[in-house]
Amino acid sequence: MAPPAVLSIAGSDSGGGAGIQADLKAFARCGVHGMTAIAALTAQNTVGVTGVHAVPPEFIVEQVKTINEDIQIAAVKIGMLGTAATVRAVRTALELLDPATPVVIDPVMVSESGSVLLDDEARQAIVEELLPLATVITPNLPEARVLAGGEGDTAAWARGGDPSRDVEDLARALHALGPEAVVITGGHREEVVDVYFDGVHFHSLTGERHPDGAAHGSGCTHSSALAAHLALGFPPLEAARHARAIASEAVKHGLRDLGRGAGPVDALNIAVRGLTARQPGATTPSNPPQRT
Ligand SMILES: Nc1ncnc2c1ncn2[C@@H]1O[C@H](COP(=O)(O)OP(=O)(O)O)[C@@H](O)[C@H]1O
């Protein structure tokens, strides 16, 4: 029997750390088939984003429509969207799907390296067009503050929004925007606790804090793992617990020395696989092949 097939509608990170590239690794880690509708292209490395290229809205819809005509989509994860036109295209695409399809929205605003990935009109469009359709939304703490603030702009990220609002207060405000459940992820807090709220109960999802320096893509990995577990049949709270554990493990195995900036998470622990697969005498970056 084929594994569940999960769709990521998100941006491409050319450096392979976050976005679609992290999503596919997380899907593979969870044992689901990954599919993609690329919503934006970024020229990006671990240090920053030098350019963003929007995808024509009708082509975003076409990617989803074509998949949906042939493959049963067991869950959707939505990541970086960038512009309001892209948000509206994603809304149109979601309307093509079975309304029972679980939808996880990671409202990506700013990269780990500090580049703004969502304009203000798009942020408002996400609140109005997408959050009411979500099964689970997964903002990190600064994103939660900006979304719950209503007013303000994405640059409020840098100022941290209103720090006086506690996490539970923020989760209540975000739940009122329409999603069935909210997970405020904990990577930006001293204690890495993800706070889950389903409109009635709060749950603290705890675990070890792994060293900083390799969390680029942690939010993408988390939301993709959550969508994968919904596709595998887990209830949202259990899916969020698994997602926290998988994202945390990906931070632990993150590629801290890959570039000059925050290293990418690694949900597949590729470095260890490479070491075990490498044959004695095989070429390594410190022993490059000679040009003839
Ligand atoms: N240093 C860390 N140690 C363990 N888990 C982490 C760490 N940083 C982030 N995580 C986990 O990764 C997931 C994504 O969190 P976060 O970093 O807040 O998202 P984002 O990448 O959107 O800022 C969460 O489940 C969080 O608990």
Ligand SMILES: Cc1ncc(COP(=O)(O)O)c(N)n1
């Ligand atoms: C295409 C794309 N999508 C999402 C992120 C956010 O991930 P992070 O905050 O870990 O940099 C990113 N940097 N690039």
